[in-house]
Amino acid sequence: MKTSIATVSISGSFREKLAAIAAAGFDGLEIFEQDFIAHDGSPSDVAAMVRDHGLEILLFQPLRDFEGLPEPLRAKAFDRAERKFDLMQELGTDLVLICSSVHPQALGGIDRAAADFRDLGERAVRRGLRVGYEALAWGRHVSDHRDAWEVVRRADHPNVGLILDSFHTLGRGIDPDTIRSIPGDRIFFVQLADAPRIAMDLLYWSRHFRCMPAEGDLDVTGFMRAVAAAGYRGPASLEIFNDQFRGANPLQLARDGHRALVALLDDVRRLEPDSGIDIAPFPARIATEGVSFIEFATRGEEAQALATLLDSLGFARAGRHRNKHLDLWCQGDIRIVLNQELAGHAAHAWNARGTNVCDIGLQVASAADALDRAAALGAEPFRQPLGPGELDIPAIRGLSGSVLHFIDRGSGLDRVWEVEFDTAANAEAGAGLTRIDHLAQTMSYDEMLSWTLFYTSIFAMRKAPVVDVIDPDGLVRSQAVESPDGALRITLNGADSHRTLAGRFLSESFGASVQHVALATDDIFATMEVLAARGFAALPVPDNYYADLAARFDLPPGLRERMQRWNMLYDCEGDAGFFQVYSRAFAGGLFFEIVQRAPGYRGFGAPNAPFRIAAQKRLHRSGAALPA
Ligand SMILES: O=C(O)c1ccc(O)c(O)c1
Numbered sequence: 001m002k003t004s005i006a007t008v009s010i011s012g013s014f015r016e017k018l019a020a021i022a023a024a025g026f027d028g029l030e031i032f033e034q035d036f037i038a039h040d041g042s043p044s045d046v047a048a049m050v051r052d053h054g055l056e057i058l059l060f061q062p063l064r065d066f067e068g069l070p071e072p073l074r075a076k077a078f079d080r081a082e083r084k085f086d087l088m089q090e091l092g093t094d095l096v097l098i099c100s101s102v103h104p105q106a107l108g109g110i111d112r113a114a115a116d117f118r119d120l121g122e123r124a125v126r127r128g129l130r131v132g133y134e135a136l137a138w139g140r141h142v143s144d145h146r147d148a149w150e151v152v153r154r155a156d157h158p159n160v161g162l163i164l165d166s167f168h169t170l171g172r173g174i175d176p177d178t179i180r181s182i183p184g185d186r187i188f189f190v191q192l193a194d195a196p197r198i199a200m201d202l203l204y205w206s207r208h209f210r211c212m213p214a215e216g217d218l219d220v221t222g223f224m225r226a227v228a229a230a231g232y233r234g235p236a237s238l239e240i241f242n243d244q245f246r247g248a249n250p251l252q253l254a255r256d257g258h259r260a261l262v263a264l265l266d267d268v269r270r271l272e273p274d275s276g277i278d279i280a281p282f283p284a285r286i287a288t289e290g291v292s293f294i295e296f297a298t299r300g301e302e303a304q305a306l307a308t309l310l311d312s313l314g315f316a317r318a319g320r321h322r323n324k325h326l327d328l329w330c331q332g333d334i335r336i337v338l339n340q341e342l343a344g345h346a347a348h349a350w351n352a353r354g355t356n357v358c359d360i361g362l363q364v365a366s367a368a369d370a371l372d373r374a375a376a377l378g379a380e381p382f383r384q385p386l387g388p389g390e391l392d393i394p395a396i397r398g399l400s401g402s403v404l405h406f407i408d409r410g411s412g413l414d415r416v417w418e419v420e421f422d423t424a425a426n427a428e429a430g431a432g433l434t435r436i437d438h439l440a441q442t443m444s445y446d447e448m449l450s451w452t453l454f455y456t457s458i459f460a461m462r463k464a465p466v467v468d469v470i471d472p473d474g475l476v477r478s479q480a481v482e483s484p485d486g487a488l489r490i491t492l493n494g495a496d497s498h499r500t501l502a503g504r505f506l507s508e509s510f511g512a513s514v515q516h517v518a519l520a521t522d523d524i525f526a527t528m529e530v531l532a533a534r535g536f537a538a539l540p541v542p543d544n545y546y547a548d549l550a551a552r553f554d555l556p557p558g559l560r561e562r563m564q565r566w567n568m569l570y571d572c573e574g575d576a577g578f579f580q581v582y583s584r585a586f587a588g589g590l591f592f593e594i595v596q597r598a599p600g601y602r603g604f605g606a607p608n609a610p611f612r613i614a615a616q617k618r619l620h621r622s623g624a625a626l627p628a
């Protein structure tokens with residue numbers, strides 16, 4: 001199955017669009033007429049340029065307001081079509097998309113439209129061209145693919161076929177399984193787009209809010225399954241109208257599109273094994289068993305301060321790397337590496353952004369499978385020269401050049417700690433912290449869809465609903481992605497303004513990265529007793545918060561006072577409670593969070609975020625440094 005994308009989906013000039021589409025690995029493209037008109041080269045120049053990029057023009061679109069017109073408008077519509085046929089022949093493409101008419105004078109009637117298409121089919125066949133009919137969700141008389149199919153069926157011409165567009169079908173709430181009864185060879189082309197579920201006018205929604213498959217809320221997989229089951233073997237093409245994308249980087253967009261499309265086709269071939277989707281095979285979504293380690297690039301005083309903070313959190317220095325300036329800190333199943341190397345990836349990361357999370361290790365069933373799937377979906381593999389005795393751990397580039405490593409048991413990679421580190425004897429400290437509950441990655445709002453797609457396409461992770469986090473100086477949108485069992489949770493926090501805490505972190509850390517790490521305990525009160533004794537200083541929470549807690553929740557006697565003692569925040573979903581304590585910020589705005597999560601609680605304490613952020617800003621303004 002050929003992969004394709006409409007030029008309208010990509011930002012930039014026509015030349016930039018083509019270069020990006022080719023570089024991302026698409027087989028072909030749809031030329032959106034406006035992009036061609038705005039370009040300053042002739043049709044044959046464009047044909048040559050497309051060929052030089054190794055691409056193919058699979059569709060020209062759209063021809064509007066064609067069918068059902070009374071004379072003399074009807075004759076004019078056929079003249080317009082003939083002119084576009086001329087252009088298509090110069091461009092070297094044989095298929096045109098005609099979208100259902102919105103013309104105020106268009107007359108209804110399936111047979112009238114069918115007759116127009118039969119006549120047009122006759123004209124097309126003389127030139128060796130084909131015509132595809134697409135129902136726009138807001139078409140005047142035809143707004144449903146079932147009616148468009150009836151027009152095509154009655155036109156009964158081999159050069160007239162149906163074009164399906166997932167947005168128009170799913171956006172209107174039409175069951176995609178209705179496609180299964182359409183003969184696959186009568187479907188000439190399939191366009192794919194997702195969109196977030198927002199109640200608004202269909203045309204406005206379509207022209208401004210479409211997004212890549214899996215970036216929104218529509219069942220594009222169910223749609224493509226039905227298309228494949230119908231026996232369709234033509235191209236799968238992205239057609240994305242999106243305001244935010246118009247200002248984005250063309251190559252990044254094209255790469256995201258290719259990743260989304262390949263992941264979708266892979267899903268569909270697994271669900272519909274007879275569908276004949278013939279993209280190269282690769283492993284299924286990777287189940288993650290949790291965070292194996294996180295690694296900070298750090299130096300000097302910041303490294304010392306971070307070590308002091310880890311000590312106050314109950315971590316013990318459990319090992320020293322045999323070749324490198326790496327310290328391993330452990331507690332429960334949590335491993336934190338402090339990397340003070342002066343060369344290599346961590347050193348680059350430190351030079352660019354100071355102390356930051358430069359590496360994340362994910363525990364998976366098969367590291368090789370994880371690398372294969374990630375690479376098939378366009379992720380950039382990462383390698384660095386190995387020192388003596390060091391393990392070759394498969395890795396890819398993640399957020400802003402950070403590195404994601406894949407650790408498994410099967411190939412012994414989880415023995416890296418014994419193999420590469422001298423483990424210390426005093427490894428027993430502990431304040432009851434058991435595992436990493438979640439990682440919070442801060443990014444610019446524009447990057448959120450891209451990183452959501454990255455995680456959900458490579459890993460078996462699903463999206464939670466987006467949550468608004470109210471910062472006193474602006475809005476931060478938070479998208480959680482998580483594995484079904486909660487073993488891996490990542491929150492992607494998108495900042496619009498540089499005045500928000502997240503936005504300031506973003507500008508100070510030179511781009512997206514982990515802003516906080518949440519550590520889980522099974523008994524947060526016991527943990528806090530130990531932490532207090534070890535000199536841990538929590539983020540102070542004002543008394544007003546606790547007065548309000550009593551009004552919001554029906555808490556058992558004494559609980560509120562105990563929470564207040566530890567500057568603890570609270571939230572719940574039904575009976576499932578969630579307790580949080582924050583550390584003070586270190587190294588330019590990073591922080592830790594300690595949480596106790598009841599099994600049924602799925603959130604991240606978003607209702608508490610405004611109070612947490614206000615407290616952090618207060619502390620920052622007062623010039624408070626790290627806890628001693
Ligand atoms: O918004 C439009 O007009 C438009 C045009 C062509 C398409 O293929 C489409 O899906 C929408």
Ligand SMILES: [Mg+2]
Pocket residue numbers: 134165191239
């Ligand atoms: Mg379309």
